[in-house]
Amino acid sequence: MVTANATDANTGPQPGSGTDRTRDIWGERTPHPRGTPWPTRVDLHLEDGLAEDQVDSWVSSACLLCSNGCGCDIAVKDGRMVGIRGRETDRVNHGRLGPKGLYGSTPWSHSPDRLTRPLVREGGELVETDWDTAMGRVVARSKQLLEEQGPLSHGFYTSGQLFLEEYYTLAVIGKAGLGTPHMDGNTRLCTATAAAALKESFGADGQPGSxxxxxxxxxLFLYGHNMAETQTVLWSRILDRTRGEDPPKVVCVDPRRTAVAAEAEATGGVHLAPTVGTNLALMNALTRELLEHDEWVDHAWVDAHTIGLEGLRAAVAPYTPEKAAEICGVDADAVRRAARIFGESEAVLSTVLQGFYQSHxxxxxxxxxxxxxxxxxxxGRPGCGLLQMNGQPTAQNNRETGADGDLTGFRNWDNPQHVQELADHWNVDPMTIPHWAPPTHAMQIFSYAEAGTVGLLWISATNPAVSMPESERIKRILAGDQCFVVVQDLFLTETARLADVVLPAAGWGEKTGCFTNVDRTVHLSRQAVDPPGEARSDLDILLAYADAMGFTDKDGGPLITWRTPEEAYQHWSAATRGRPCDYTGITYEVLSGPTGVQWPQGVERLYADARFPTHTEQCETFGHDLTTGATVTEQEHRAQAPAGRAFLKGAPYSPPHEEPSEAYPFRLTTGRTVYHFHTRTKTARSRPLDERAPHAWVELAPGDSQRLGVTDGDLVRLEPPRGSVDVPARIGEVTEVPEGTVFVPFHYGDHPANELTMTVWDPVSKQPTFKTAACRVTRLGAGNPTDQGEEG
Amino acid sequence: MPHLATYVGLADHSEQTLADSFRAIAEGHAHVADVFHTCRLLAGWCDRHREALAPVVDRYGEQGPGQEGVDEPERLHAAGLAQAREGEVGLLRDLQDLHVLASLVQSTWMVIAQGAQGLRDRELFQIAQDNGTETSRQIAWLDTRMKVAAPQALIVAP
Incomplete structure (x- = not known):
């Protein structure tokens, strides 16, 4: 493990020096040569006028406002969270924090519109009530449905924001208490593909890199990953290499000309801008190019440690660089140059995010x-990393614990032995655990809720009324009488307003628990302050439900035997023994040290021994047909005898489901801004962040805007074959979209980009496709000056 | 080789029937997004199989129903699905009907592959092998999708 050491401590600016990090989003550079530790730089933000020595106490935690997982300390003054400081000793961030972490971590916590009491629907209105009444209604409905229709009437839709202990408890309630397969998280929208891709190649989830x-x-290859805006601290770590001695070449695959693309050009790398929806054609061409240069392929290693080379070779054979140029609109020689960089570099690090995960x-x-x-x-070697990124800070834990569509501890639904292990650990009949089919994915759960066959839908810490595709349809489902909706959140979100019962939850810093980032670093986030009013931690809410339902094990004892986060963690840890995500040994005590700790303990990179968890008895999945999503059977898997070798799997490109036409000539794509996270539940409550991006907008290419007669700030209407939104235009930004494409940020509930996207998902990961839709663009008139935002 | 010609005709017709049925089910369950898109994709595979077979049909001649020759395969000629059923149980039954049609196609390719080997007709053997492999993938998807749909449809749906 490379950690920064104290000798580097003075490199950065003085803590709290007052730099406006909403403008200087990556902070001051600390460049360094290849192979040397990343210098530390401590970032700090405290509420106006407060000095570091006036803080009452500092409570250890990690940042929750992007997926990076930066270690930090929460500043507490007079029982309030008043600021945040990066942890200099943490392996993830070496003291740094990004603008969202600095300015967005605490203001929401004392926002006057926090939910402080439970709400129930009375005569069509949500009214305040006490916990007994609210939980009583949930339990009454739950018991009635169980009696009349059984466990398949229950659905749970969670988040990438809860803590590991909460997900685990929910997984046990859902799988061993109720016995419903209808559990998923909004991780389905952000990282389901990361998990699916890792499982298909390596046999199990788990990020190989560091x-x-x-x-x-x-x-450095960044695929559909605008890291400069989505993980600013990780990007500053890269900038400290690209601006130092012996910098790596950067290759950026992104239809927009982002800061990452600019860095690619500056480092002698390549910016490949494939037409939205054509990623696979480009990847096939890069793969073919690698195979064409036999010396770039490590044949001895491939022969010893993989299977499927000939199938892959056949799948990519048609995709010459010229073919990719024709399909993707990229330069054929640029494809060759990118492949050469991959083929001739001795240590390549790849990262992948939504530009791939949410696309065709x-x-x-x-x-x-x-x-x-x-x-x-x-x-598995230093520098040779693979980071199938997560979109959210605790998404990894949802996947590990199985509160989403996975089985607890990276186990395989199709493996009776794995199901038996869990049945033993939970002391229940294995038939209780719904393992007869792949678990239900989020979009399907909402379809069941629409039909009313899911009659109780419990939503925790997420806002599907804004974040899911075809959000108008989702709102209709939530508002209808056919399904009883429970929402557990910090605020009365767009989703909570449609619920039958709303439960006020404690947030980050108001409860204790762990979460794990994309390089498998586990952090313990301790409670710093009390939650407001009657708000309770998600763990306490779930325990109260379990108590009231009286879930028992097969001997009649209580199913849930834990009361505290640490007890829940210990029970979880025991469930992971011997699995790829082995948490044993990483106790709360170990996590109370100076840095987060990677699982499995002491392993910085997975697969250093080139042994993959692909044995039929060991793997998390037998795999899928990448084109149709059909599952591979146990017999088929066994017949391939993978025995610890990784899978090379290829598939042909097919055009996106919705292509531009005469009526809808533009490609619409969606994405993020550095100033907001998700549906802005926290970031909109931070003045410095919200001032930078208070409104939705659409980015147009300069050529398109000229043809349409649209100037910067004009109000335009975007209309796909469903829905429409009216937003001000931005032209000539640093980030430039290609001609024929328009870009809309997805964060804004009042201008929901997801009303424009179609309901379609990847056949394997079931992740919805937010990135590809056709639309038309009409100028409505000069914009309202207050709508123009302040981007500089 | 009148019997092989009959089976080549059966393959062509049953692929056509399967393609039409996939499309009818796609349209009929258009609100079920994955069924809509996947059924249309798989219908395209059937079209491709017929295109691949076309030169062989020209070579052997096609023995369709009603023509003279052997009449047993005519009894195997399954009627397609013109219309989708309603609801979650309806979807399950439609997928099962597609499964039956696809099984007929699959066994037809197996039979043709046997004949092609006997004749040492490498072209026809390759076509039958490739098409049959893709038919198996269509069936694998139908199996997977039915497993997903079954519990809710059988237990909870009205």
């Missing part, structure tokens, strides 16, 4: 990234 690979690599053929394109690393034998 953030420290940034210090060791000589090439998501899993196949993300698996192709894994394939490139396998063909070069570049995995």
């Amino acid at each position: 953030y420290a690979d940034i210090e060791h690599c000589d090439a 053929q998501a899993t196949a394109a993300s698996v192709a990234v894994n394939n490139l690393h396998l063909l070069r034998g570049q995995i």
Whole structure:
């Protein structure tokens, strides 16, 4: 493990020096040469006028406002959270924090519109009530449905924001208490493809790489990953390499000209801008190019540690660079140059995010990234990293615990032995655990809720009324009488307003628990202050439900035997013994040290021994047909005898489901801004962040805006074959979209980009496709000056 | 080789029937997004199989129903699905009907592959093998999708 050491401590600016990090989003550079530790730089923000020595106490935690997982300390003054400081000793961030973490971590906590009492619907209105009444209604409905229709009447839709202990408890309630397969998280919208791609290639979820690979690599490939805005601290770690001695070449795959694309050009790398929806064609061409240069393929390694080379070779054979140029609108020579960088670098680090995960053929394109690393034998060594990124800070835990569509501890639904292990651990009949089919994914759960066959839908810490595709339809489902909706949140969100019961939840810093980031670093976040009013931690809410329902094990004892976060964690840890995500040994005590700790304990990179969890008895999945999503059977898996070798899997490109036409000539794509997270539940309550991006907008290419007669700030209407939104235009920004494409941020509930997207999902990961839709663009008139935002 | 010609005709017709049925089910369950898109995708595979077979049909001649020759395969000629059923149980039954049609296609390719080997007709053997493999993938998807749909449809749906 590479950690910064104290000798580097004075490199950065003085803490609290007052730099406006909403403008200087990556902070001051601390460049360093390849193979040397990333210098530390402590970032700090305290509420106006407060000095560091006036803080009453500092409580250890990690930041929750993007998926990076930066270690931090929460500043507490007079029982309030008043600021945040990066942890200099933490392996993830070496003291740094991004603008969202600095300015968005605490203001929401004392916002006057926090939910402080439970609400129930009376005569069509939500009215305040006490906990007994609210929980009484949930339990009454739950028991009635169980009696009349059984456990399949229950659905749970969670988040990438809860803590590990809460997910685990929910997983046990759902799988061993109720016995429903209808559990998923909004992780389905953000990281389902990361998990799916890892499972298809390596047999199980689990990120092979380490953030420290940034210090060791000589090439960096970012696929559909605008890291400069989505993970600013990780990007500053990269900038400290690209601006230092011996910098790595950066290759950026993104239809927009982002800061990442600019860095690619500056480092002698390549910016490949494929037409939205054509990622797989480009990946197939890169793979073919690698295979054409036989010397770039590590044949001895591939022969020993993979299966499927000939199938992959056949799948990518048609995709010459010229073919990719024709399909993707990229330059054929740029494809060749990118492949050469991959083929000739000694240590490549790849990262992948929503530009692949939320686009057409998501899993196949993300698996192709894994394939490139396998063909070069570049995995498990310093610098040879693979980060199938997460969109949210605790998404990994939802996948690990199985509160989403996975089985607890990276186990395999199709493996009776794995189900038996859990049945033993929970002391229940294995038939209780619904393992007869793949677990129900989020979009399907909402369809069941629409039909009323799911009659109780419990939503925790997420806002599907804004974040899911075809949000108008989702709102209709939530508002209807056919399904009883329970919402547990910090605020009366767009979703909570439609619920039958609203439960006030404690947030970050108001409760204790763990979460794990994309390089498997586990952090313990301790309670710093009391939750407001009657708000309770999600764990306490779930325990209260379990108590009231009286869930028992097969001997009649209580199913849930824990009361505290640490007890829940210990029970979870025991459930992971011997599995790829082995938490044993990583106790609360270990996590109370100076830095977060990676699982499994002491392993910085997975697969250093090139042994993959693909044995039929061991794997998390037998795999899928990447084109149709059909599951591979146990017999088929066994017949391939993977025995610890990784899978090379390919698939042909097919055009996106909705292509531009005469009536809808533009490609619409969606994404993020650095100033907001998700549906802005926390970031809109931070003045510095919200001032930077208070309104939705649409980005147009300069050529398109000229043809349409649209100037910067004009109000335009975007109309796909369903819905429409009216937003001000932005033209000539640093980030530029290609001609024929328009970009809309998805954060804004009042201008929901997701009303424009179609309901379609990847066949393997079931992740909805937010990135590809056709639309028309009409100028409505000059914009309202207050709508123009302040982007500089 | 009148019997092989009859089976080549059966393959062509049953692929056509399966393609039409996939499309009818896609339209009929258009609100079920994955069924809509996947059924249309798989219908395209059937079209491709017929295109691949076309040169062989020209070579052997096609023995369709009603023509002279052997009449047993005519009894195997399954009627397609013109219309989708309603609701979650309806979807399950439609998928099962598609499964039956696809099984007929699959066994037809197996039979043709046997004949092609006997004749050492490498072209026809390759076509039958490739098409049959893709038919198996269509069936695998139908199996997967039915497993997903079954519990809710059988237990909870009205």
